Amino acid sequence: MHALIVVSHPLASSLTHRIAHALAEGITRAGSGHTADIADLTREGFDPVFNEHDYAAFMKTAPVPPDVAREQARINHTDALVLVFPVYWWSMPGLLKGWIDRVFSNGWAYEESPEGKVVKKLGHLPVHLVSIGGADRKTFDKHGYHQAWDTQIAHGIFDYCGAPVITNETLFLPDLSTPDDALECARVLGAKIFTASA
Secondary structure (H helix, E strand, O other): OEEEEEEOOOOOOOHHHHHHHHHHHHHHHOOOOOEEEEEEHHHHOOOOOOOHHHHHHHOOOOOOOHHHHHHHHHHHOOOEEEEEEEOEOOEOOHHHHHHHHHHOOEOOOEEEOOOOOEEEOOOOOOEEEEEEEOOOHHHHHHHOHHHHHHHHHHHHHHHHHOOOEEEEEEEEHHHOOOHHHHHHHHHHHHHOOOOOOO
């Protein structure tokens, strides 16, 4: 099986990127010929700005732009989607949010029927969220950030499209002894990508 790991961090040398690679390592080491590709949104130059062409595609008066069609094709050829990102202001980085805004489009990720019902089109796509938190778990829990996160991202984005969120894990850096501990956690998570279920 194949996983697409989408990483959003401007520095290729960052711990976020190292965690993405450790996840890929865990996936491939798990056996059964599992593979993983890493999509570095910064290096690839993905434009996160939802523009008039995206709006036309949303309204179904034009096809999705070519860069969006390429991303959708890449997801169509994967068995699991893994998003890896640092927590910025208690959410995901703007680049990743813009990628979702543009790629998870009306007609591909979901369909709005003339009767106003939403048809969820990504029930076949397991999603794994791996974020890197600069605050500790106690801070997240105290302020309800995890519940807000689950409501906004897991439910608000992925459940809306029918994509089951299998993993929703934050690696809290202050709670880990060293960056190597975070990498080992990522390897363990990677090894479970194709065995975990909702």
